[in-house]
Structure formats: structure tokens, C-alpha cells
């Protein structure tokens with residue numbers, strides 16, 4: 001066995017995994033920004049109101065509830081509610 005080759009394959013796989021995580025995070029972040037819509041629910045114009053922190057397996061999310069329809073959404077980052 002060539003130990004150096006193993007090491008190279010190992011590092012390459014680690015890089016691929018990191019890259020995938022970054023891509024997933026970017027997609028999630030983009031999704032968050034679209035959903036947040038500057039603090040308003042796109043469907044009915046209700047305000048996103050902060051509810052609580054939600055701990056998932058690998059990260060913490062922040063739950064918000066729509067003031068109009070009561071829909072609950074979770075975001076990766078804490079976001080400041082819109083002031084009226």
C-alpha cells in the first residue's frame with residue numbers, strides 16, 4: 001500500500017465534505033434571506049415575530065412566527081424584527 005496516496009485521497013475527501021457543507025450553508029442562507037423578506041411574510045405581508053431559539057442536532061436556529069397566518073419559520077441567524 002502507498003501511504004502517501006491514502007493520505008492524498010483522505011485529504012481530498014475532507015476537502016469535498018467541507019466544500020459540500022459550505023455550499024449547503026450558502027443555499028440555506030440564500031433561502032433564509034428570501035424567506036425573511038426584510039421581516040415580512042411574502043404571502044400575506046405579516047410580520048415575522050421572534051419566538052425562540054431552537055436547537056437542532058448540529059446547529060441552533062431561531063424560530064419566528066408570522067403575525068398574520070401564524071406560520072412558523074426557522075432561520076440560521078438571529079434577525080431583528082421590523083419595528084412599527
Ligand SMILES: [Zn+2]
Nearest residue numbers: 041046066069
Ligand atoms: Zn403569514
